[in-house]
Amino acid sequence: MNRTDMQNQLNQLIAASRRRTFLRQSSAGIGVGVLAALFGNQSDAAASGANAGGTADADRWQGIVQPLHFPVKAKRVIHLCMAGGPSHLETLDYKPKLAEMDGKPIPESFTKGKPIAQLQNAKELKCLGPQHPFEKYGQSGQQICSLFPNIGSIADDICIVNSLQTQAINHDPAHTFMNTGSSIPGRPSMGSWINYGLGCETDDLPGYVVLTSLGRFGQAQPIAARQWHSGFLPSRFQGVEFRSTGDAVLYVKNPAGINRSQQKQVVDSINQLNRLEADLTLDPEIATRIGAYETAFRMQNSVPELMDMSQEPQHVLDMYGTKGADGSFSANCLLARRLVERGVRFVQLYHRAWDHHGGVKKAMEGTAGEVDQGAAALIKDLKQRDMLKDTLVIWGGEFGRTPMAQGSGRDHHIRGFSCWMAGGGIKGGITHGATDELGYEAVEDIFHVHDFHATLLHLMGVDHTKLTFKFQGRNYRLTDVAGHVVDKILA
């Protein structure tokens, strides 16, 4: 055993239980007297969290990175995950040369030895020109596909990245790679890492929330719960899905016929009995359990309040283009703002819509219409609330799409694709990196998914090489053994 191991032991301890538990367990090492003086004894500590809805910090996780490694630029993240893999060629990467080559075979020099998905059986690979024109937007004159006029209107706030690369070419492993830095399942998702590292800023909601919406114009590729799973980190760091139908959070509703006051009596009784048990057994887990019931009871109130958008003024609803909680992407953008306002650290919106193997022209038109207004409204709304400066917003998919035609569509593509980022510490109005003239291979300022993760953590004040968790003998990181902070896009 050694220092790192010790640290990890502490990490796991802290993560697995609340701080009092941790202090108790580690008390041998630092002198129990000091701790007792600071915190009082166990039963007092438990009693301080006694009444449901009482002391707010009873169950709150403070984060393992103390102090943070760098100044904080982004306190929270909203990831607009465009699931299915949007074409970079009809969104953010303007390729006039590809238009010229439309219908012509793509030179083999571009494709030789590169992985390929459904086109593996194609006889000949032909170029498919951009299906929609691009326009220049904003003072910065960023080139954005004309299907996205609203995103165009925030061109000066966003940094377009045109040189992304990833490792996995099928949806499921590609999402897993984008979320966890590995395509082998079992690693924590970035939202889990961030909550583990930075802790939580709310006692009433989970630190990592997932919202989903379904598009009407592409194949609705499935999304696995592993995408927001905490992997080998304790399960309290997993993403919690907030649903637009049924209970917003699984099991958040009282049993049928039970009102809040009855539920409160039940929870209070549980906690009273648990406290009696704690006095007798010195089992530190009981204090944690009491805190968990308090939080759960608060969530039963705070979640419905959060989901109820009836208090949002009409002009805000209009800006997002939603009537309220209708499960649409726009509604989820508004919910995302409400979530981060209430201290949720990481919000992920999946819009399952972008797998355009066929009919990419029409499908892009439809899908762009589903996300353009909501995404732009989110940026504007955060800005007007002075929250954009420390909220990082990311828009992008698990991969891009081929410059080659797959019939009237495009196949999966991992050698070069695009995303945009805005807010917390990001330089707006710039385009970073570039693909080759046909939009095939990222050639300038290659921005690997690992670099994306490193930069993301950096913006949140964390050195990506130092946020580790020991599992199966190894210190795992979100960035595995790679990743560089991309300074050029930092404000």
Added chain:
Amino acid sequence: MRMLTAALIVTIVSFAGSIDRTDAQETPGKENAGQEVDFNRDVRPILSDACFTCHGPDSGHREADLRLDQQDGLFRSLDGTTVVDPASPQNSELLKRIMSHDADVIMPPPGSVRKLTDVEKATIERWIQQGAKWKGHWAYIIAEKPTVPQSESDAAANVIDRFVSKGLSTRQLAPLGSADPATLVRRLCFDLTGLPPTPQQVASFTAAPTQENWQLLIEELLASQRYAERMTAFWLDLVRYADTNGIHGDNHREVWMYRDWVIDAFHRNMPFDQFTVEQLAGDLLPDATDSQKIASGYNRLLMTTREGGAQAKEYLAKYSADRVRNASTVWLGASMGCCECHDHKFDPYSIQDFYQFAAFFADIQDVPVGVQPSVKMPSPEQKQQLSELDGKLAELQKRLDTQTPELDAALETWASELHERSQKMQGAWHVPKVVDMKSSGSQTMKLQKNGAVITSGDNPKHDTYRLSIAPPAGPVTAIRLETLANNKFARKSLSRPPGNGNFVLSQVNVFHVVDADKTQHAVAIKDAVASYEQPSWPVANALDGKPDTGWAVDGHNDPLKQPVAAFRFVEAVNLAEGDRLIVELQQTSVDFHNIGQFRLATTQLDSPELNDTSLGVPAELLASISAWPNLPDGDREKLAAHFRTVTPALEDVRQQHASTTKARAKLDGQIPETLITRTQPPREIRVLARGDWMDDSGTLVEPAVPHFMTQLATKQRASRLELANWLVADTNPVVARVFVNRLWQMMFGRGIVKSADDFGSQGSWPTHPELLDWLSVEFRESGWNVQHIIKLIASSDTYRRSSVATPELMEADPFNNWLARQSRFRLDAEFIRDNALAVSGLLVEKVGGKSVKPYQPAGYWDHLNFPKRTWQADSGDDQYRRGLYTYWCRTFLHPAMRSFDAPSREECAVDRPRSNNSLQALVLLNDPSFVEAARNLATLALQSGGETADQRIEFLYQRCLSRAPRENEVAVLKQLLADQAKQFQAAPEQMDQFLSVGQSVPTSEFDKTDVAAWTAVSRVILNLHEVITRS
């Protein structure tokens, strides 16, 4: 308070450097300064963590060609520099480097994330000063049975206790006494069966808590199916058993027979070596039994894909790596997965080892991208039944095939009659001229030369055909409808797509059009006959006037049939010259079931046969009928063969044959399928540099075990069977240790080696290395007897100690390394619900079978696609089965189980985390499974818990906690009871809703308010920390 906390964490983390090894050991740098440094325990972990990355097994990243993971490297002397020199410690380069303050000299070099602490430096220094005794990594040295320490206090003490006592007395720790008998029974039941004890079990042991009774209880539990189920839950995590394939569509697959095999193996206490061999290579055993083949399903439990666009080669590489990761973690406690891309950073496994290990599995048939076919596996009983049915069918068939003298006589009569009829009925039916035809559904109708009408164009949902026909003048007694198949139709049958080949005739109407006055009269139809009628769709339906019934003919099942129907008139219609009949055929019953092609005919006979030409015999026999009785022998035999299929004399036999065939088909449908290992010529396996499946430049490898362990003796290519035998050979140092450690983990909450999934140099040092060795050798010597080891552990005093820590013990041994007390930990996910079902009397204890679906929130599966699915909760018994049987969907594991840390089983899970959070609280409070259990529990309390509230609370406590409630607990619950009763009374409708949660029918024998209020009390109890904790 909050700020203080943050500050404290910082303090503690910064303290961590000087605390050193709180986890497993006392600190050599401090209190043990005088004790001898043990290389494996004290030094290797430091070198591994701080140095191996650059000076370790990974040849790809080795600096200065120096490796400190091997004896040679550590003691290397080169150009006058000796790395470690016990003869002259101060000249050891290693020491110089780590002690240096010079940035050019110091190791680890400046900029390394990992620094050495002063304590670590001192440890290395003392080790060298003490003579630098080197040992290979402990886990790779074959264990020998160590001498059991002498027991001073109790000569009879269990071996485990003697080892543990030694550790305790060295540290002057006094062990706690035994837990109280009721706690012991609970502990043992949860550990060995995953279920709570019954009140009877508790009562009988607490009445006489003797050593003998303790042993009896252990035996009783080990003999139960509950034990086998509990062990299976543990094993399934390791082998990543699930009901879905895990990737993309995450589709269903059938492999639960493997799960049942595991249950059976634990129930029979199958020796662990056999258990190992049958799973890895059951299919390769000589004369492999079905059971062994089912066991080989282990090799098929990995995640597979069906996603379009996935590349076969990439996925074969993934599957290959997945199998290495799993087998190496399950049996070797090794993280070989690291070597997919490079040599291991800390352990001696090389990238070559990885791919050689993978090559063992290269003979397994996989569908790289697509459905993995499962194989039917009848049980012995089913096999017996099949063989009986097949025997019976053969016998019946023989009777149907044998022409007896009696049958000959009957044939004579039958054939003669037909011959006569054939003579008489020449021309009974006449195909009239069709003068007009219309389709109300806009189909194109075309008349063909033979008088048949064929449809084309879009096939509408419904249609009415209206044909005007012109039979010759004279009487018409009936019309006949022949339906005709066509190659272009659906299934080459009777209707066109999107129909399915079948048709429905909803209604037939006939009208007589009198040419003289142009009037039209409906013709009354008396009855109808048909050559074939689909069950529930008789031809009589075509006369009943109902739009949704009709005549149908199984055209989707049997394309060869061309059924014919005749419709007889009440009285003959006399047609004058120029008169017409209008025949209206309606189809309003089933979408797209319109007749595709047909022909109409009329007759003048009073009792016409359906078909004048066929006479009910196949066309090829018509000539024989005409020629009867002058037939060549061959033709006569053919006719006889047909006769036997229609003669009433054999009707009974035919019916028996039909029902037996049906029974066989039914049985066949019940025979379960499962994934088993089937072999093929081994795939080529290469070393893939950086794990890149597209790189074909690596060397080809053959199967081989890791290079630093005892090698296989075989000359020819080694198989999985040899791998399996190697794992359980005496020469394998790891496997027995790994497994007994997991048994220990099960019964103490953590292993002797805490990192139960990693026995490498980054893993934890065993707290009791000698005990681990002793147990592992004992395990092997007992014939790999799993229950023997469990019994040994359960019989020890160490196992039976109280788990209520004293403040002194908490301080002296906060992590309970030395086992002066037992542990307390939360039950595993499955057992939390099992427990609630058991105490509430809902649990249905049926062993094995298809996985089941308890309640799950609606819409939870919405994100699944290809195909879309909804979770259909089971009803009846299957709703209340143990969690072990819950359908394991990898991408969307049942959310209640997931909240309680059940793994997705995408990868091997050795050590489930035990978290404690608010989502768990929501499950226990609100999941209908627990609410229903609470109601049932309340009902039990009302039924058998006595008359007073105190008695009932006592009853609930005994049932759920195996103890009496304390006074202050009773007070809390009685207050709640009163409060809740008041609230329920005030809202009877809400109360009714509350009482109808779940599928089980609430009892009506008690006052509703009582049931509801006691349900509230039961909810509280089922939510208690103590209820979900094994102590």
